Amino acid sequence: MPEFPKTVKELFEKTIPTNISKDEAKAKTLNAVYQFDITGDEAGSWVVSLTPSKVGVSNGPSPDAKCTITVTGKDILDIVSGKLNAQMAFMSGKLKIKGDMGLALKLQNVLKAS
Numbered sequence: 001m002p003e004f005p006k007t008v009k010e011l012f013e014k015t016i017p018t019n020i021s022k023d024e025a026k027a028k029t030l031n032a033v034y035q036f037d038i039t040g041d042e043a044g045s046w047v048v049s050l051t052p053s054k055v056g057v058s059n060g061p062s063p064d065a066k067c068t069i070t071v072t073g074k075d076i077l078d079i080v081s082g083k084l085n086a087q088m089a090f091m092s093g094k095l096k097i098k099g100d101m102g103l104a105l106k107l108q109n110v111l112k113a114s
Helices: 010-020 023-030 073-081 086-091 101-111
Strands: 032-039 043-052 056-057 067-072 095-099
Touching: 010 023, 010 043, 010 056, 010 073, 023 056, 023 086, 032 073, 032 101, 067 101, 073 086, 086 095, 095 101
Parallel strands: 032 067
Antiparallel strands: 032 043, 043 056, 067 095
């Protein structure tokens, strides 16, 4: 049974870096920088870099982000754990995407807890 993150901080500091490290070469092929603007109880900004020159997660906004995802902390945790479908969250306005929509679709493999 997969271990799902219990907090947004755990998601960005443990789960996503662990998922990236499982296949860093594959992560680099996305060649994108993503910004996550988390709202609600665990508000904050994180950057997930998946480029040939840099792979990792850091705090704060990034001017290099090609795709910005805005979502509440509860909803991002529900998406990662499978309780909330990302497409349904987008369609219902719970998840907002600015920038390259195609990149957002490719990100799902990196976010999923395993």
